[in-house]
Amino acid sequence: MKPTAILEVKDLTFRYDLRKEEKTLSAVSFSADPGEWIAVVGDNGSGKSTLSRLLVGLIDPEHGTIKIDGCVLGEQSKWSLRQQVGIVFQNPENQFIGTTVQDDVAFGLENVNIPFQEMKERVEAALKLVDMLELRDKDPSQLSGGQKQRVAIAGILALQPKLILLDEAFVMLDPQSRRGLFSVLQNLRKKQGITIISITHDRNEAALADRIIVMEQGELIQVDKPSSVFAKQEKLDAPFAEQLRRNLKSCGRNVPETYMTEDELVEWLCK
Amino acid sequence: MNKLILGRYFPGESWIHQLDPRGKLVAAIYFIGILFFAEGWIGYLLLLGFTLLVMQMSGVSLKIYLRGVRPLIWLILFTVTLQVLFTAGGTIYFDWGPFTVSSYGLINGVFIFLRFVMIIFISTVVTLTTKPIDLTDAIHALLRPLRVVKVPVEDFALMLSIALRFIPNLLDETQKVMDAQRARGTTFGEGTLIQQMKTLVPIVLPLFVGSLKRAEDMADVMEVRGYQSDKPRSSFRQLTWTRYDTVSIIIMLLLTAMLMLVNRIGAYY
Ligand SMILES: Nc1ncnc2c1ncn2[C@@H]1O[C@H](COP(=O)(O)OP(=O)(O)O)[C@@H](O)[C@H]1O
Ligand SMILES: [Mg+2]
Numbered sequence: 001m002k003p004t005a006i007l008e009v010k011d012l013t014f015r016y017d018l019r020k021e022e023k024t025l026s027a028v029s030f031s032a033d034p035g036e037w038i039a040v041v042g043d044n045g046s047g048k049s050t051l052s053r054l055l056v057g058l059i060d061p062e063h064g065t066i067k068i069d070g071c072v073l074g075e076q077s078k079w080s081l082r083q084q085v086g087i088v089f090q091n092p093e094n095q096f097i098g099t100t101v102q103d104d105v106a107f108g109l110e111n112v113n114i115p116f117q118e119m120k121e122r123v124e125a126a127l128k129l130v131d132m133l134e135l136r137d138k139d140p141s142q143l144s145g146g147q148k149q150r151v152a153i154a155g156i157l158a159l160q161p162k163l164i165l166l167d168e169a170f171v172m173l174d175p176q177s178r179r180g181l182f183s184v185l186q187n188l189r190k191k192q193g194i195t196i197i198s199i200t201h202d203r204n205e206a207a208l209a210d211r212i213i214v215m216e217q218g219e220l221i222q223v224d225k226p227s228s229v230f231a232k233q234e235k236l237d238a239p240f241a242e243q244l245r246r247n248l249k250s251c252g253r254n255v256p257e258t259y260m261t262e263d264e265l266v267e268w269l270c271k
Numbered sequence: 272m273n274k275l276i277l278g279r280y281f282p283g284e285s286w287i288h289q290l291d292p293r294g295k296l297v298a299a300i301y302f303i304g305i306l307f308f309a310e311g312w313i314g315y316l317l318l319l320g321f322t323l324l325v326m327q328m329s330g331v332s333l334k335i336y337l338r339g340v341r342p343l344i345w346l347i348l349f350t351v352t353l354q355v356l357f358t359a360g361g362t363i364y365f366d367w368g369p370f371t372v373s374s375y376g377l378i379n380g381v382f383i384f385l386r387f388v389m390i391i392f393i394s395t396v397v398t399l400t401t402k403p404i405d406l407t408d409a410i411h412a413l414l415r416p417l418r419v420v421k422v423p424v425e426d427f428a429l430m431l432s433i434a435l436r437f438i439p440n441l442l443d444e445t446q447k448v449m450d451a452q453r454a455r456g457t458t459f460g461e462g463t464l465i466q467q468m469k470t471l472v473p474i475v476l477p478l479f480v481g482s483l484k485r486a487e488d489m490a491d492v493m494e495v496r497g498y499q500s501d502k503p504r505s506s507f508r509q510l511t512w513t514r515y516d517t518v519s520i521i522i523m524l525l526l527t528a529m530l531m532l533v534n535r536i537g538a539y540y
Binding site: 053056058079082083085086087089091093094095096097098099100102103106107108109110111112113114115116119120123139140141155159 | 403404432433435436439440443485488489491492493494495496497498499502503504505506507508509
């Protein structure tokens, strides 16, 4: 039997300006299973951030429903549901509430009245995961953008949510720490069944997701496995392996017609 | 901006640095209170001696403390002058209409001057040796009883801590905007007052808009991270009261006793 979805979005419609006809999001529906990694891709202004803000109840939809862990998100339920959903926004500067790194990570725990001893342990564990433990006494003016992004992610990890939303949360990280954080999140997902929805412009990252959601002008135009998405969406910059395959093909080489992951391509090339 | 000493923190390991901010704050307020009970030379000398001792113990150089007095020096001199001119009594050295310079006036003037300087020194000791955030926590702890009469002490403390956290950002941004305007050919600090004020508009406006945007973002972040103003919160920063804090309070009480004694003795002369 299929596990019950952690997130169910149905017919979500939203407008910033009610006087205008034009919708920021129109009739978006999808669902996410526990432990799934979903990448959201789309051009600037296609409504990705708006979708993420709807999912945490910062703005209310005009139509449609959001169900988190079987419970409909609404005025009453949003406070308890937020304990299960963590979001990391684009701008790390304005996300830093505490005066120091560890204070900031602790902020969310203070809000749910976690006792001091447990709080200390969880803050330390979260900072260790994002490799910021040595810098825990620093204040934000002493940190780089990437480091602040890591602190923001630690703040979410400390809360141990079931669903994590990342809105271009990796953009300021160098490739190495990006890979590092990526594998940390992958591990959590495997061990604890956390669901991750990651808004990203990085095609190689998206290619590693279980499914990709493609947004265009407020509409969800495709939700599928990376292989089908990159095969169908010619417009999307393909990940490295797929680009190589396409290039080889256009040079007249006899390569397979369908999308290939990096591993598949390597295997085929070595034959 | 670097000239402002009051409100800046100088990291250090001194005894005073390590005191609990609550104890430090209470002791400082208490000291300022007893300043007003000093009578006569010996009393003032006692308190001045104590102030200088505390300043010495803080491990921060006297120069820094003097810089703290500088912005207020005109206010102090003005008050002292008024005091000198309007107090009569004792030997009169000079008399001109309502103004007199008398021995009482001069002595009073010196006392007022000392009192001012000691207030500034002692508050500077507190702010120089306590992290702003610890001070916020201390204020929070001391105001806590006001919760009974529905004062939102928690919100107030959080507000204060966020304001502190953003002061460096605001200074940074001011610098950036000023640089950007300079790159467009604006010169600051030249021309008539009106012209100078005009050059400030394109600085203040972007800063203001930026702050609004930031406040909005932060409110969102606080909300999604579960902040609700009417909910009980635990606290990650813990203040710990140690023996030294108790000792410091006892020292304040001893100082009071000594002052009383000195005042008594002074009365005989
Ligand atoms: N606070 C807002 N008020 C009005 N319009 C907005 C606001 N935020 C975003 N928009 C508009 O909504 C559209 C979608 O924006 P957004 O969700 O931020 O896109 P993305 O994150 O995919 O780049 C854009 O056209 C943007 O101009
Ligand atoms: Mg966005």
